Amino acid sequence: MRSRRLALALPLALFLPLVTACGDAADGASGPSGAKTVTVTVGYQSKTINTVTAGTLLRSLGYFEQELAAAGKKDGLTYRVVWQDYATGAPITAQMTAGKIDIGSMGDFPLLINAARGKQLKEPTRLVAVTGYNLRGGLNTVVTAPGSPLRSLADLKGRKVSTSVGSAADGTLVRALRRAGLDPAKDISKLNQQPSVGASALAAGSVDALSQFVAWPGLLAFQGRATALYDGAELNLPTFHGVTVREEFAERRPGVLDAFLRAQRRATDELRARPVAAAESVAKETGLPAEVVYLYNGAQGIATFDPALRPELIAALKEDVPVLKEAGLVKDVDVDAFVDTAPLRRAVPAPAYPKATAAKPELWLRGQESTRSFDSPGALLRALKGADVRAAYVPDAVTGTLWFADRAVWVADGGEWRAFVTRAAAERYVSGHAGSRVVAYADAVRLAS
Structure with missing residues (x-):
């Protein structure tokens, strides 16, 4: 997939001729006014929507540029942000180890490859924040x-x-x-x-x-x-996406990294406070249906957004190393050396968000800017009758993974209704619960009372 390079300029001086390159290579470049320009290159994956607080949503909100503009007023520097969009984490790692991307976001397995390649090519990287996670692996x-x-x-x-x-x-x-x-x-x-x-x-x-x-x-x-x-x-193994930075860049430009992490926290606050608006924004930027974005990033979504480097996520990262070693993709990874919690503590001293709670069924009606949640799958089914539905979501009865209600496998068990992401899970439940049966979605809506 071809990469897209979009530069957002701050401030007006950036429209003047510049001699710049990616990353710290831009340090020392000056415009006619004599002000030094620092170019910061961020690699992201627009369609990997659990990275949006460090990518698509963050870029559209302009928070990083705002933070750098404020910093520029204090240090006399001019900052230029270049955003590069990729389909997967591998090309971001390749560009980081070549010194051409300063900050990147990717999933947990690619993060480990990022760490290994960085060490191997003497361009070490650090994991400094999380974007979205699921403690059971539902991503x-x-x-x-x-x-x-x-x-x-x-x-x-x-x-x-x-x-x-x-x-x-x-x-x-x-x-x-x-x-x-x-x-x-x-x-x-x-x-x-x-x-x-x-x-x-x-x-x-x-x-x-x-x-x-x-x-x-x-x-x-x-x-x-x-x-x-x-x-x-x-x-039942945590999976997550996170933010990685070139170690040399982090040490030379700690203020820029701080600005990024503050901006990421602001984007996370925005997503959590206005999940429907955030889903619509990401959908507009990526071309993905907003209903799909909301499945993962919504109020009850499969992902929980929190920049904190939670211990259970780092422990899961260590469990991933043997899988990659067996596949011949890495020799070894020192996860403890790769993870750096200091920048986030320095830039965003606020406490972490609470852990994710069990998802509830949710209904998004057409023309509505908010969603409605329900205490049970049966209550959702009853609300669906005659409704002008944009999307309806229901958690898996065992794993809690949210799924589209009309794509889930429904089971009637006495007067109760349960939904499952897969047919196999539904059949396992039925085999262990006498009298229960799989029911087609349309029939479930019709029969719910």
């Missing part, structure tokens, strides 16, 4: 084509599966297959593909399943192009 999903005969991971034996090797979604696939009794190296044919290529391959029937990270599974399900086969939250 990654394995999907199949609608109407596929596949019903469980065990059915993938001998099949072709598309994923992005080295991504968190690949890590989910490897771990999930092992739990299902399959050898990821022998029992499936794995195709290493970009998410968009894998989505096309699934639609064309050239692969049997696709394992990908946010927002691809939700997008394909929303479009009716995929059905969930495996909910990553079944692993």
